[in-house]
Amino acid sequence: MTTVAMTVNGKAVSVDSEDRALLVEVLREKLNLTGTHVGCDTSQCGACVVLVDGVAVKSCTMLAAQADGSTVETIESLAKNGELHPMQVAFNENHGLQCGFCTPGMIMTAVDMVRRRGKTLDDTTIRHELEGNICRCTGYVNIVKAIKAGAARM
Amino acid sequence: MHETRYHRPSSLDEAAKILSASADGRYLSGGQTLIPTMKHRLAEPTDLIDLTRLAELKGISESGGALTIGAATTHAEVASSDAVRKAIPALAALAGKIGDPAVRHKGTIGGSIANNDPGADYPAAALGLGATIHTSKRAIAADDFFKGMFTTALEDGEIVTKVSFPIPTKAAYEKFHNAASRYALTGVFVAVTKGGDVRVAVTGAGASGVFRAGGIEAALSSTFAADAIGGVAIDSSDLLSDIHGSADYRANLIKVMAERAVAAIA
Ligand SMILES: Cc1cc2nc3c(=O)[nH]c(=O)nc-3n(C[C@H](O)[C@H](O)[C@H](O)COP(=O)(O)OP(=O)(O)OC[C@H]3O[C@@H](n4cnc5c(N)ncnc54)[C@H](O)[C@@H]3O)c2cc1C
Ligand code: FES
Ligand code: FES
Numbered sequence: 447m448t449t450v451a452m453t454v455n456g457k458a459v460s461v462d463s464e465d466r467a468l469l470v471e472v473l474r475e476k477l478n479l480t481g482t483h484v485g486c487d488t489s490q491c492g493a494c495v496v497l498v499d500g501v502a503v504k505s506c507t508m509l510a511a512q513a514d515g516s517t518v519e520t521i522e523s524l525a526k527n528g529e530l531h532p533m534q535v536a537f538n539e540n541h542g543l544q545c546g547f548c549t550p551g552m553i554m555t556a557v558d559m560v561r562r563r564g565k566t567l568d569d570t571t572i573r574h575e576l577e578g579n580i581c582r583c584t585g586y587v588n589i590v591k592a593i594k595a596g597a598a599r600m
Numbered sequence: 601m602h603e604t605r606y607h608r609p610s611s612l613d614e615a616a617k618i619l620s621a622s623a624d625g626r627y628l629s630g631g632q633t634l635i636p637t638m639k640h641r642l643a644e645p646t647d648l649i650d651l652t653r654l655a656e657l658k659g660i661s662e663s664g665g666a667l668t669i670g671a672a673t674t675h676a677e678v679a680s681s682d683a684v685r686k687a688i689p690a691l692a693a694l695a696g697k698i699g700d701p702a703v704r705h706k707g708t709i710g711g712s713i714a715n716n717d718p719g720a721d722y723p724a725a726a727l728g729l730g731a732t733i734h735t736s737k738r739a740i741a742a743d744d745f746f747k748g749m750f751t752t753a754l755e756d757g758e759i760v761t762k763v764s765f766p767i768p769t770k771a772a773y774e775k776f777h778n779a780a781s782r783y784a785l786t787g788v789f790v791a792v793t794k795g796g797d798v799r800v801a802v803t804g805a806g807a808s809g810v811f812r813a814g815g816i817e818a819a820l821s822s823t824f825a826a827d828a829i830g831g832v833a834i835d836s837s838d839l840l841s842d843i844h845g846s847a848d849y850r851a852n853l854i855k856v857m858a859e860r861a862v863a864a865i866a
Contacts, residue, residue, distance in 0.1 A: 448606060453832075465606040465648075466638075489636045492608070492702065501676070501705045507635045508706065511606040512650060558701065577782060578700025 450514045454479070455523035470485035470505035473520060478575050479552045480538045481521035485580070492579035495551040496520045496556075502558035504578070521550035524557070533557055536596030537589075555579050556593045557600075565597045602644040609781040612656050612736055612759060615649050616641045622647035627759060629672060629711035632703050641743070646717045657710060657761055662687055665794065666732075670708025676701070678709060682707075688729070690771040694721050697775055699782045710760040714811055718789050718840065719783035721775065722763075727770065728789030728801035732764045748808040768793050772861040775851050778844055786850050788813070788857035790820070790865070796823065800858060805839050805850040816858050825866050826859040 453462045454477060461476045473479045473496070484506055485493030494506040497519040524531035531555050536542065543549045559567065561576045567575075572590045581589060606628075609615040619625045625647035628634055637643040651657055657672035660683050667687045668744045669678060678684050679696035698704055698712075698721050713733060714723040726733065726742040733740045736759040745753045754760070771791035778785045784804035798820040800813045815832040822828070834854050839847035 464603070466601045468601075468605050468635075470651070478687065487639060489632065489703070495702055502702045503705050504702045506639075507632060507703075509606060509631070509635070509648075510653075511608075514608075555701065562701075575701055576704050 448514070450510045451592070452510075452513050452515070453517045455520060457515050457537060461510070465509065465511050467510045467549065468506055469496070469510045469513050469518070471501050472510040473518070476527060479522050484549055485547060485551075490578070490580065491548070492551040492555060493548050495579065496553045497558060497573060500561070501533075502555050521554060524553070531557075532576055532599040533560075533593070533596035534594045536599065537592045540588050540592035540595055541586065542589045542592030548579060548581040548583075552576070552579050552581070552588055552589055552593075558598050560597045567594055567597045569594070578599075601638045602641060604638070604645055605646060605647045605851075606650065608650045608653060610654070611760065612654060612761070615654065615759065616736060616757050618647065618649050622649075625649055627651050627714075630674065630707035632699070632707035633711060633715050646809040648846075651710070651759065652708070655843075660684060662767070666701035666764045666766050667691070668762050668827070669709055670762050671713075671760045672708050673710075673819055675699070675704035675707050675709070675712075679704065686765050686773060688765060691725050691729075691765060691775050694725050694773045694775075697721065697773075697777075703782075709763055713745075713763060713815075714752060714754060714760050716746055716750055716752050717783070717803045719778065719781070719785070719787075719808045720810075721773070721787055721803060723742040724784075724787050724789040724798060724801045724803040725765070726763060726801075726843060727748065727810050727812060728773075728791045728799050729765045729768060730791075730793065730799060731766070734762045734764065735760055743812075746810050751809070762764065766793060769796075774857040774860040774864070776857060778804075785844055786857055788854060788861050790858060790861040792824070792865075797821075802854050805854055807838050807840050811838075813854060815860065816855075818860065823861065826863040829855050829862065831860050 483493035485491035489507040621645040626645035628648040658670045675695045684692040768791040775787040786804040820854040836847040836851040841847040
């Protein structure tokens with residue numbers, strides 16, 4: 447057992463967890479932040495993407511213990527005072543989701559993308575940046591559209 | 601995943617001590633190979649010793665005609681480093697093509713070199729540029745470091761601390777991605793050293809991991825042009841054959857990737 451102290455979505459938290467616990471397990475099972483999804487067992491799908499110390503990581507491929515002392519942002523951090531984040535609005539308006547399972551990871555990856563690459567993103571850049579995020583439903587066209595629109599508004 | 605104990609040492613010495621005191625410990629860097637392996641129960645270390653916060657493994661610097669990168673430097677840091685982009689742009693570009701953004705934010709050069717996956721990108725750069733791999737015990741030439749699939753010259757407990765790349769006159773890397781995993785189905789690193797030697801390293805294709813393509817090196821040494829490669833015979837008997845591509849397909853890819861790399865810099 448380790449005590450992991452992190453700042454999650456702006457709040458200081460301290461959780462007792464097994465050393466082998468993945469960050470995604472602690473987020474979902476101990477902190478009830480179930481917006482972060484698990485879509486695969488092979489570190490490939492990106493449904494679990496959260497921001498750790500400001501950058502996108504796969505929370506299924508990181509131990510919670512590795513995040514001790516870190517700042518974590520999940521999909522739940524984006525909406526403020528009942529208002530959706532511009533990237534969430536853009537996914538809604540552009541029909542950037544169907545079942546929605548991949549969406550939290552897509553949106554956190556999109557937020558990371560804008561922070562690193564700026565608000566003006568072309569389709570090629572967006573598609574390359576999405577190489578670690580898999581969607582079973584949409585065919586990506588509307589996801590790319592949504593990210594382009596959301597980025598411009600961030 | 602099996603149970604394990606996580607440690608965060610504050611020095612190289614402490615890291616080595618924890619490892620030698622553990623029943624079956626492993627160093628942990630970015631975890632982008634080790635954690636998936638543990639999730640599949642293909643590795644079950646009793647202890648994980650996190651190297652990523654050690655100051656000794658950090659930093660990128662240039663001196664004496666070589667670019668030195670600390671083992672705990674992430675792929676994203678290498679890809680976006682002004683020093684790397686200026687000294688060896690092919691290396692920055694290679695780092696930027698590893699996996700995806702989230703993998704690049706965690707995965708490290710030291711972890712990649714130590715792991716020596718047959719489809720990994722950094723081993724091609726290390727061998728192609730004739731790098732020196734510095735460890736907690738010694739310095740090892742890349743030509744002596746990679747010993748076959750997932751096998752290196754590292755001894756038990758030995759830690760990769762940094763990798764020094766001699767700055768070449770020119771270099772380029774061309775990778776044919778496995779569309780699903782993003783690893784190299786075949787990747788070819790071509791470099792012309794300051795001394796005028798041509799070095800060509802191939803990843804993704806060899807049944808024993810990364811290797812130098814002597815035939816292509818010889819052809820390019822006499823004429824450094826893409827069309828010098830067409831006539832080189834590649835022996836496919838030592839190449840990988842799997843559901844992603846046969847040995848003959850990979851033999852052809854080696855030439856095509858080498859031609860593209862040379863065309864980019866000739
Ligand atoms: C979805 C996905 C896609 C990927 N695509 C690619 C790709 O296209 N190309 C590519 O090259 N790689 C790819 N990778 C692998 C990635 O680059 C890993 O980051 C890398 O192989 C291992 O580095 P790490 O820092 O994560 O090491 P870890 O996973 O932490 O460790 C790997 C091994 O090295 C040992 N080790 C770690 N650091 C040291 C050290 N300093 N000294 C001695 N031993 C050490 C560990 O004990 C372990 O055995 C991919 C990974 C994923 C999950
Ligand atoms: S659940 Fe993390 S990458 Fe699929
Ligand atoms: S919307 Fe269903 S997986 Fe992407």
